[in-house]
Amino acid sequence: MFSLFGKKIEHFFTADENQKIVAAIREAEKLTSGEVRVYVESRCRFVDPVDRAIELFYGLKMEKTEQRNGVLLYIALKDHQLAIYGDEGIHNKVGSDFWNEEVKHILSEFNGEHYADGIIRIVEEVGEALQQHFPYAAATDRNELPDEIVFGK
Numbered sequence: 809m810f811s812l813f814g815k816k817i818e819h820f821f822t823a824d825e826n827q828k829i830v831a832a833i834r835e836a837e838k839l840t841s842g843e844v845r846v847y848v849e850s851r852c853r854f855v856d857p858v859d860r861a862i863e864l865f866y867g868l869k870m871e872k873t874e875q876r877n878g879v880l881l882y883i884a885l886k887d888h889q890l891a892i893y894g895d896e897g898i899h900n901k902v903g904s905d906f907w908n909e910e911v912k913h914i915l916s917e918f919n920g921e922h923y924a925d926g927i928i929r930i931v932e933e934v935g936e937a938l939q940q941h942f943p944y945a946a947a948t949d950r951n952e953l954p955d956e957i958v959f960g961k
Contacts, residue, residue, distance in 0.1 A: 820848065820885060825924035826957060832928040833955045836935025841942045842877040842898060843953045844931055845870060849960030852884035860884070861891035864960075871895055873952050877942045879934050881914075881927065890914060892930065901941040910934065 821829065833844050847864050854860045861882035865871065870878035876897030883890045892907050892914075899907075910930055917926025 832931040840938035842938030847958045850886040852887045852889045857889040857891040861893040
């Protein structure tokens with residue numbers, strides 16, 4: 809089992825931090841038809857974390873959202889790698905510059921070792937972009953994907 813700062817990967821976040829991250833995901837999704845997922849593992853199996861994020865995105869069946877507006881935040885803790893991957897629906901609306909800025913934001917938080925805060929900030933900002941382009945519609949929207957953090961190996 810992977811350990812970073814003496815914590816097992818599943819327990820990298822405190823229970824409170826885990827709860828706050830999941831709450832941020834749920835709060836962001838209340839305002840949009842979009843879906844946000846967070847995937848955390850110890851090592852990136854690929855040199856490029858974007859490639860790993862894409863593999864996980866499809867492995868988690870995130871492309872199955874009705875409006876193709878799922879977003880995956882991928883973090884490989886031990887390798888200090890991350891990527892944000894948005895499906896074609898949201899990517900076509902916000903473009904590459906948006907994702908690059910979000911990566912800069914999360915890196916600034918991670919450099920200060922504010923991991924949970926960085927994830928929460930990105931979830932909120934991605935949620936705002938999703939809300940702008942895919943607003944919540946009470947009559948038709950449903951939670952298409954689980955909100956819990958996915959912990960890999």
